[in-house]
Amino acid sequence: MGGKIVTITSGKGGVGKTTATANIGVALAQLGKRVVLIDADIGLRNLDVVMGLENRIVYNLVDVAEGRCKLRQAMIKHKLLPDLHLIPASQTRDKSAVSQSDMIQVSDWLRPEVDFVLIDSPAGIERGFRNAIAPADEVLIVTNPEVSAVRDADRIIGLLEAAGKGPGKLVLNRIRQDMVQKGEMLSADDVTDILAIKMIGIVPEDQFVVPASNKGVPVVLNEESRAGLAYHNIARRLNGENVPFLPLEEEDGFLRKLTRLFSGGNQLLKQG
Amino acid sequence: MAGLLERLGLLKRAGRGGSAASAKERLHFVLLHDRIDLSPEELDRMKKEILEVISRYVAVESDRVDFALEHRRRDNLIVAEVPFSKQKTGAGQVGRETG
Structure with a gap:
């Protein structure tokens, strides 16, 4: 049997695929799982910098596919988590350097050695995406609560179903509960209602995410971060645990304070 | 309040x-x-064919026909509004004659 191959994709670029891959990978490793992350975005590699491993790259996925190195030689060990490895993409080649059967071959080599292989898919619906989903046992679709991102997610769900990989599970990223409450942002319920697939995680917009990527330290390693906690919960769900969804309210948000004020009754209201 | x-x-x-x-x-x-x-041409052809079928049985007020795509609960629907008048002569016999 062996490990599970999970591909993270989105259709639209810039919704947080690479950040999600890095964080779910780190969180799975924190749970004691053996994890390999594969950057399948040949020519536009990014997972190495998000992971803070960019200065350790010698070989990459294309070198493995073309037989220039052994699989082991292309696996970069994480600084803090020895059971977490990254196989980086090539930065100088393009999507045609890797085929679907290469991806299946690499995944088959890894399967007996690890618990999870996470594949970071490139944006789009062309060859790179096809390569990334070819070996997948499970697919996570990352989207944002915005019209264009949800539309592209719907297209991806259709393509996954056609490829026999569907329907996949949804990661709703960058949600702002204050805006949802004002009716100015699609809610998690709206998005599940529209896309009609299962949700595996709801990640709030979080001020710690950008500094984390600046430093190359995935936000899941920051215990203060609610986005980090959300990624941690996704990892646990992937691992088969039944974890309830986070309450999305900002702990000390303005609205939360007001709600508390009103639920306190009329006396408080008069003071306010 | x-x-x-x-x-x-x-x-x-x-x-x-x-x-x-x-x-x-x-x-x-x-x-x-x-x-x-479906392309707009294909959608148009579909509408025409549906109307042809209905017109075989009842008199359709074709200028007031409306086709729309709608989402209801989990279903994607093609919704057709086809106003008809009863005065189609011999409407009831069409099916029997041809079948």
Whole structure:
């Protein structure tokens, strides 16, 4: 049997695929799982910098596919988590350097050695995406609560179903509960209602995410971060645990304070 | 009181009233068209053929016919509104004659 191959994709670029891959990978490793992350975005590699491993790259996925190195030689060990490895993409080649059967071959080599292989898919619906989903046992679709991102997610769900990989599970990223409450942002319920697939995680917009990527330290390693906690919960769900969804309210948000004020009754209201 | 709560955004239910409502509406529209994946010509041909069939049985007021794509609960629907008048002479016999 062996490990599970999970591909993270989105259709639209810039919704947080690479950040999600890095964080779910780190969180799975924190749970004691053996994890390999594969950057399948040949020519536009990014997972190495998000992971803070960019200065350790010698070989990459294309070198493995073309037989220039052994699989082991292309696996970069994480600084803090020895059971977490990254196989980086090539930065100088393009999507045609890797085929679907290469991806299946690499995944088959890894399967007996690890618990999870996470594949970071490139944006789009062309060859790179096809390569990334070819070996997948499970697919996570990352989207944002915005019209264009949800539309592209719907297209991806259709393509996954056609490829026999569907329907996949949804990661709703960058949600702002204050805006949802004002009716100015699609809610998690709206998005599940529209896309009609299962949700595996709801990640709030979080001020710690950008500094984390600046430093190359995935936000899941920051215990203060609610986005980090959300990624941690996704990892646990992937691992088969039944974890309830986070309450999305900002702990000390303005609205939360007001709600508390009103639920306190009329006396408080008069003071306010 | 209600006015105050409303102004503070506490009475407004999520997804209603604000721009999220139009996002949802627009998405439903766009996805219906993405999902049906038919060109305008094909859609037009489909409408004509459906009308042809109905016209064999009843008199259709063809200038008031309306076809729409709609999303209801989990279903994508083709909704046809076809006003008809009863005066089609011999409408009831058509099926028997041809069949």
